[in-house]
Amino acid sequence: xxxxxxxxxxxxxxxxxxxxxxxxxxxxxxxxxxxxxxxxxxxxxxxxxxxxxxxxxxxxxxxxxxxxxxxxxxxxxxxxxxxxxxxxxxxxxxxxxxxxxxxxxxxxxxxxxxxxxxxxxxxxxxxxxxxxxxxxxxxxxxxxxxxxxxxxxxxxxxxxxxxxxxxxxxxxxxxxxxxxxxxxxxxxxxxxx
Numbered sequence: 001x002x003x004x005x006x007x008x009x010x011x012x013x014x015x016x017x018x019x020x021x022x023x024x025x026x027x028x029x030x031x032x033x034x035x036x037x038x039x040x041x042x043x044x045x046x047x048x049x050x051x052x053x054x055x056x057x058x059x060x061x062x063x064x065x066x067x068x069x070x071x072x073x074x075x076x077x078x079x080x081x082x083x084x085x086x087x088x089x090x091x092x093x094x095x096x097x098x099x100x101x102x103x104x105x106x107x108x109x110x111x112x113x114x115x116x117x118x119x120x121x122x123x124x125x126x127x128x129x130x131x132x133x134x135x136x137x138x139x140x141x142x143x144x145x146x147x148x149x150x151x152x153x154x155x156x157x158x159x160x161x162x163x164x165x166x167x168x169x170x171x172x173x174x175x176x177x178x179x180x181x182x183x184x185x186x187x188x189x190x191x192x193x
Contacts, residue, residue: 039167042086046078053170056130056139059083060162063173064143067112068122077113084109085165085172092178104177122146126157127191137164137171142191157181159191 034040052062066079090107107115126142139162144154158180165172181187 037087039085039172045086046082048082048170049079050170052079052083053172056137056162056164056171057125057128059164059171059173060125060128060139060141060160063176064123064125067116068124069120071118071120075113075117077109077117080113081109083173085174090176120147122149124154126187126193129190132166135166135168137166138162139164140191142187142193157187159187 039045049062051058053059062083063080066076066083069075090109090112092105092107123143123145126144129140131138139160141160141162143158143160145156145158146154158178161177163174163177165174179185186192
């Protein structure tokens with residue numbers, strides 16, 4: 001009798017508990033950590049003003065604006081950082097003696113801040129040539145640099161080569177590679193105004 005009663009009471013109780021347990025959803029899996037070097041792996045990186053990163057021209061104008069200024073006047077280096085992919089580099093072509101080869105100096109944003117922060121200059125875009133494929137964008141941008149914003153003519157001109165990523169919502173700078181105009185290296189016609 002006890003065995004029969006146990007089966008009549010315990011079996012339905014067990015089935016009820018089992019069905020309730022199976023109806024509960026398993027806890028959501030913990031999301032995988034972002035891959036090293038991925039944008040999401042750097043949540044501490046400064047956030048950009050959406051207007052600064054809405055187009056290739058906007059991000060280039062934002063860089064020019066943020067790096068320009070008087071010597072000794074603080075510039076907005078956090079704004080500059082917010083425009084770049086975390087860890088992105090910046091390169092400049094430098095000329096060695098006329099008989100020697102060209103060379104490059106590779107700088108991080110911090111290196112560039114140390115180099116440019118003590119100089120007075122105002123960089124303004126002149127013209128753009130934009131090419132995109134998928135999420136990649138390459139921009140040739142000619143620029144002029146003035147000692148004062150009121151100077152009629154720049155004292156130096158050159159071409160920046162920007163490599164950009166469009167992530168679907170904003171642009172990021174991967175690198176800027178530039179060269180200056182010289183008598184043997186004039187601005188191309190499509191980048192002169």
